[in-house]
Amino acid sequence: MTTMNWLQEVEKRKDDLISTTQGFLRIKSLLDPSTAREGAPFGEGIREALDFVLEQCKQAGMTVKDVGGYAGHAEFGQGSELIGVLSHVDVVPEGDGWTSPPYAAEIVDGKIVARGAIDDKGPTIAAIFAAKLVKESGLPLSKRVRLIFGTDEESGWQCVKTYFETEEMPTMGFTPDADFPLIYAEKGLTDLTVLQTHEAFLGQQLPSADSPAAQLLELASGRRMNMVPDKAEARLLPMGMGAEELIQAYEAYLNDSGMKGKAECSNGHVLLHMEGVSVHGMDPGKGVNAGTELIHFLGTLTLDARADQFVRFTEQYLYRQHYGEALGISHHDEEMGPLTLNTGVIQYEADGDALFQLNIRYPHSLPFEKWSAIFKERIAQAAFVFEVVEHLRPHRVDPNHPLVTTLQRVYTEQTGLEAGIIAIGGATYGRSLDVGVAFGPLFPGRPDCAHQRDEYILIDDLIKATAIYAQAIYELAK
Ligand SMILES: [Zn+2]
Structure with a gap:
């Protein structure tokens, strides 16, 4: 069997990962009804962000689809089953009191500081790079992999509602839009x-x-x-x-x-x-x-x-x-x-x-x-x-489901940490998948800076998360 050192592969692409993340964060992808139009239901900023990620995937040889500007996806692999990775390109308003400009994506003390850095644009780029790594590795897959990009997670979830009206529901999947190790149940x-x-x-x-x-x-x-x-x-x-x-x-x-x-x-x-x-x-x-x-x-x-x-x-x-x-x-x-x-x-x-x-x-x-x-x-x-x-309605994936056990194993292999699973009272994007869990990107013990001023992602964590997602995508789709 082939063993890949996923972390090493990510490290090789570190500069590209960082600069791509910065480029993406510099798009102000905020809900803006004043510039909404056909094909851009949430305004120009979000439209631009969606184009950015679809272009990244297209250049990597994935098949992309834009679903009316509500959402988009990028697919590769083969087989009847589909593994979904669901993230979102929109952000909440930046608010006041930032120490570096919210859409400059400056690097400060090993962190990329920007609105959307941890929620959810940094993790979206991590997922894209992870998918690219799996694709470039040439390792055989028995399933298709689809990155799905939502555009109004921070407001009405109209994106996923509209998307799944016409598009295939993944067999199983995860969303990099909450906490590690893994959230399997939501009230x-x-x-x-x-x-x-x-x-x-x-x-x-x-x-x-x-x-x-x-x-x-x-x-x-x-x-x-x-x-x-x-x-x-x-x-x-x-x-x-x-x-x-x-x-x-x-x-x-x-x-x-x-x-x-x-x-x-x-x-x-x-x-x-x-x-x-x-x-x-x-x-x-x-x-x-x-x-x-x-x-x-x-x-x-x-x-x-x-x-x-x-x-x-x-x-x-x-x-x-x-x-x-x-x-x-x-x-x-x-x-x-x-x-x-x-x-x-x-x-x-x-x-x-x-x-x-x-x-x-x-x-x-x-x-x-x-x-x-x-x-x-x-x-x-x-x-x-x-x-x-x-x-x-409550959302729960059986703790013995291969989705849960596989992601737990991947997390432990990549971090050396135990992968306890979490039930929460809130809602994550994971519940928009029939069989979906939230998997990262925030590591245990890290303060949650989502929606706050000086939102950031640690570059080390961005790299680590990318490696985890790469192995996760591979293990689920192999
Ligand atoms: Zn989010």
Whole structure:
């Protein structure tokens, strides 16, 4: 059998690898609707980046195809089965505070610094060079290899949706767009709107409250379902209690609870502000939800009938209920961990809607149909209904699947490190493949600089990743 020293082969092409990566990073491949056109649905920058990678592959003798500017691919090898390597050429906006220009791709301390360096343009070039190495090696392959380039991974994934409407789904594949060693399982992701209209409230014909201390006029917290909100604001109309008294009660509450916030009087109303701690919605227990914490205070007051129901509903089902316990949907999976629930947005208007926007992430052993039926029944008791805004089913490849075991072996052979496999609560590009995992490029212990200022890839890591991908492509396709 032939043994290739993949790392040595990459080292020989090091200068070319670096300069090609730099050239690619200098294209500002940012979503730009103002230059969108037929064949360039996400604008000229992304179009240019797609052309760049297709040209690289074409020069290497691969068969390339452009799928309407939504995505493209480059193929080589032979056989009925297809190995896919899926990456993306678009980037997120650069933001401020860079110490070297975000599209200059300067080399600083052994790093290439640029927007997209680690996510995902550096790894895209690594995959292309890896494929070129396999192709040039002349080693026999029994499968076809296809590099697939997406163009709007950072926004709506319209690229892969459109691409797979007409193009072949790989037998199996990986995406170099997350972490090493390997991510084989991802939770299901659900964004829900939970709504009680004013009519639905009235339809319950609840008795009106006895001498309320105040009426809740409105409450607002959060803007994104997948973030724990760090701000909340409520407006109260003093009734049984005076404005000063309400303010004092709130201040005393803040004092006792150690929460941060303030109260003020404005036009005869009392405004309450609460501050929390924002974290990603995949792990809501690590943050402090300003919205539900503010409502917890409102629970100490006697409010008008609608607010009373709204507050009790929140207290019972959402206040510090990060795992859906009181809703009866909590579930812990050995492999993938617990169902998590984040209350990302809360909006209440006395004469309008009361709504929550929730991000629920669930493991594969708990079917969506099962938990959503329980959820629906629970919230109906308070005249709430829900609507699914977005739903991605759980994604998992059997840990014994040859895709997983082969990549684990390759990783260990190339790095000398153990290749544990990872289940996550987030979503990687890997889930757009039927049988797909995320495989690199970020090595364990490296800080994740994706989407941040001074994003970079270490040149040593770029080289190492290229060698890993080369062996991976070969082993999967041989
Ligand atoms: Zn990415």
